[in-house]
Amino acid sequence: MKAAVGDRLIIExxxxxxPRRTGIITALHHSDxxxxxxxxxxxEEHETxxxxxxxxHVEPRREHRREEEARPAAR
Structure with a gap:
C-alpha cells in the first residue's frame, strides 16, 4: 500500500x-x-x-477531487 498526504484512507x-471509516492522510513516516x-x-475529527x-484501501486525492467536481453546486 502506498499513499500521499491528502489521500483518503478507507477502512471497510x-x-x-x-459502517466504513474514512480519513484524510495528513502525514507520512516514510518517503516512499x-x-x-x-x-x-x-x-471523529482527531488524528491517529x-x-x-x-x-x-487508499483513494488517491485526484479521485475524490473528481467526485467533488461532479457533484452539483449547493444553493
Whole structure:
C-alpha cells in the first residue's frame, strides 16, 4: 500500500452492512508512501497513527477531487 498526504484512507467494516471509516492522510513516516500514516478521521475529527490492515484501501486525492467536481453546486 502506498499513499500521499491528502489521500483518503478507507477502512471497510468487517461486518455485513457495517459502517466504513474514512480519513484524510495528513502525514507520512516514510518517503516512499508506505505505512504507517497519520490520519485525521472525518467522523471523529482527531488524528491517529495507523498501520492499515487488509480491510483498508487508499483513494488517491485526484479521485475524490473528481467526485467533488461532479457533484452539483449547493444553493
Amino acid at each position: 467494516s468487517l461486518h455485513l452492512d457495517g 508512501g508506505s505505512p504507517p500514516y497519520v490520519v485525521r478521521w472525518l467522523d 497513527l495507523i498501520f492499515p490492515g487488509p480491510d483498508a
